[in-house]
Amino acid sequence: MNVHKIYLGSIVVLCLGAVIVGGAWREHVRDEARRDAVIDAQKSDVASLEQRIAAAKQEVQTQIAELEGRGTSLPADPARAPQIIRELVPMQSPIQQSTPLTPQSPPDSPSAVLTKQQEVELAQYALTCKECSLERDELQQQTKDQQEIIARQKREIEAAKKSAKGGSLWQRTVRIAEWGTIFGGVGYVVGRAQR
Secondary structure, X not given: OOHHHHHHHHHHHHHHHHHHHHXXXXXXXXXXXXXXXXXXXXXXXXXXXXXXXXXXXXXXXXHHHHHHHHHHHOOOOHHHHHHHHHHHOOOOOOOOOOOOOOXXXXXXXXXXXXXXXXXXXXXXXXXXXXXXXXXXXXXXXXXXXXHHHHHHHXXXXXXXXXHHHOOOHHHHHHHHHHHHXXXXXXXXXXXXXXX
């Protein structure tokens, strides 16, 4: 056996080994950079979503506090009750201020007349309804935001699974073909060097 051929084969094997290790390292660094970019993008998206949730919650809490304040001050100022009722309760005809019905009332008198106390209670009820609708809208928005976060996390998990398997089927096939070609070439060179 020729010593020069052995040295030449060893050098070729070492060079191919260096190329293989360099290529694998390059792929590893590229995969880590992609993963880090995706994680950073997801973190910024989640942070902006959390800020939006906090701002919406603060706005709803402010509106609810305002409505509660109006409701608690209503018994002290019952004259505001018709205004609140007109504002919050949709009605086709306005509330008429008159005396309650008595047995001597004429037959064409309105049948639904509210007393001051009933107006206050109706206004408080309308305020409570408005609070509930604000809370419902807030909960619906939170549910939507949480579903969006869950969908993002599912996409991240799928990407992580794919990355853990070594990429897509095509990427794995190409990688196997590369390694097969490289080791086949090394085997060929070593086999030729031994002759």
